[in-house]
Amino acid sequence: MQEIIDGVVQAFNLIITLNPEVFEIAALSLYISLSATILAALISIPLAGLIHFREFRGKKTLIIIIQTFYSVPTVVVGLVIYLMISRSGPLGFFGLLFTPEGMILGQTVLIMPIMMGLVISALGGVGRDIRDMLVSLGATEFQGILEIVREARYAILSAVVLGFGRAISEVGVAMMIGGNIRGSTRILTTSIALETGMGNFGFSIALGIILLGIALIVVVILNIITSGLSQEQLQALGGQHS
């Protein structure tokens, strides 16, 4: 019990005194996960649009595969990326292993399926009646697509924010690709794992509090965004993660 109390006291000390190591780790975490989120969004949103607006064989199967990858274990992504970027791997010559850039790549791959899947259902949440209405008002195909994306904007933003949530909270990829190197690839989750193992509970609790704080901010942002969603779009989004 005393251990916990001491840990919490130490944690608040570290945070209040703006301990440089704690904040360096938090900053790196944010840098890596935000970069991965932006990268994943830039790739996922147009891809999702392509899948949604085009009819092709195997579309349903593709969507099911994407949805399956929502729950891909982080260590599996870690393993695959490790094999790709290790010295002897096909992308080994970039020298990405054990670098923050490698971690960004790993997290990007990790969160792309959930972002793509949620953007596809966000676009699908814009009903047939809205599409008919746009066409009847004289929209060209391109104008119609732009208007539908605009109509789904809140749900698309939610997908991006949820992707960020998965990136910032994962350990597997960061540990396997980054290697948890102090001052270089050590981020919030990996250092909690390490420090707890070494018995530095105060440090772990401080990082945990910061991580929860980030989660809180994400939830608040998500709530602000979804307050702009229509009932139908909420259902489309809810249908995916229930």
Place this chain on the structure above:
Amino acid sequence: MIRITNLSRRAGNRTILDSVNLEIRRGEIFTLIGPSGSGKTTLLRLLDLLDKPTGGSIVLDGVATDGSKAAELAARRKMAMVFQKPTVLNTTVAQNIAVGLRFRGERGSGISDQVQSVLDLVGLSGFADRKAVTLSGGEMQRIAIARAIITKPEVLLLDEPTANLDPENAAMIEDLILQINKTFDTTIVLSTHDMIQGQRLAHRIGVIMDGRLVQAGEIPDIFFHPVNRTVASFVGIEPIRGGIVERNEEGLGTIKAGNLRIQAVTNKPQGSKVTLCIRPEDVTLNKPDEPCPSGSARNCLQGTVTRLIPLGPFTRVYLDCDGIVVAALVTRKSEEELGIEKGSRLAAHIKATAIHVIPDK
């Protein structure tokens, strides 16, 4: 303005619309009436080029509409459609209304003036900055109409625009439709399953049943000379029963129906097989001993009340007259005065002009 030739649409092996031929004139309000599922929406969607016909053609303003994508877009931009379910984009009212103008490449301050003037027209002047999704169904539908007319369409298509609304909002939208037709001389094609609305709004009416346009014409044609029994009962005329024209003397026919001989105004010659129809409000009920009034030709039938259906201030009374069941509409007051109840004996007086004689096919 619009010429529809042999227009058909099939889905799988089901025929939704079967060889419709129709001409819609410039500046008129043409109302499609028919039961739900009869093909009204399908026809409107084909007119707006939202769906492709499986046969036939539509010529809009002298130009065929089945050309290239660009030609299709040009044709569609001459029209605007309002759907049955009020639909708005999740943005402000002003943005919603301006969307058609933006598609046509309009920019700048001209848009907001036009938005304001159509908002005034639909009676939602102060609504420009409201969020459209928070409005009521009636308000949303008025937004949809404003959004449609801001592009000054030559043809306005309205698919059951009041079906989801309460009577007060429905009446407001009906007024608006008449006003749009008058102010802008817009050709309007409107579908409804509500006959009274059809009658109120239309210059001409087309009756659609089971995917076929069974009758098209001016209001009196439809309401007083329905082409068959189904149209008759849809426009509120009760088919009584079939019969054969026994004699026809200068337009006054005697028709043998069961054991009865009924006099009716008709041009059908002797020997024609016909169905007799009547509007319940044209039947007068009297005490059984009341003498048949002399003068104009009329039928006086004796019968027994078999069924009473209360309809607000009125009651629909079914009278069995020697095997012919006649429905009559009476006020609550005369129901009391005559002491009508199940089993009462009554006399039904029907003018020969009130009996509709429809040829059997």
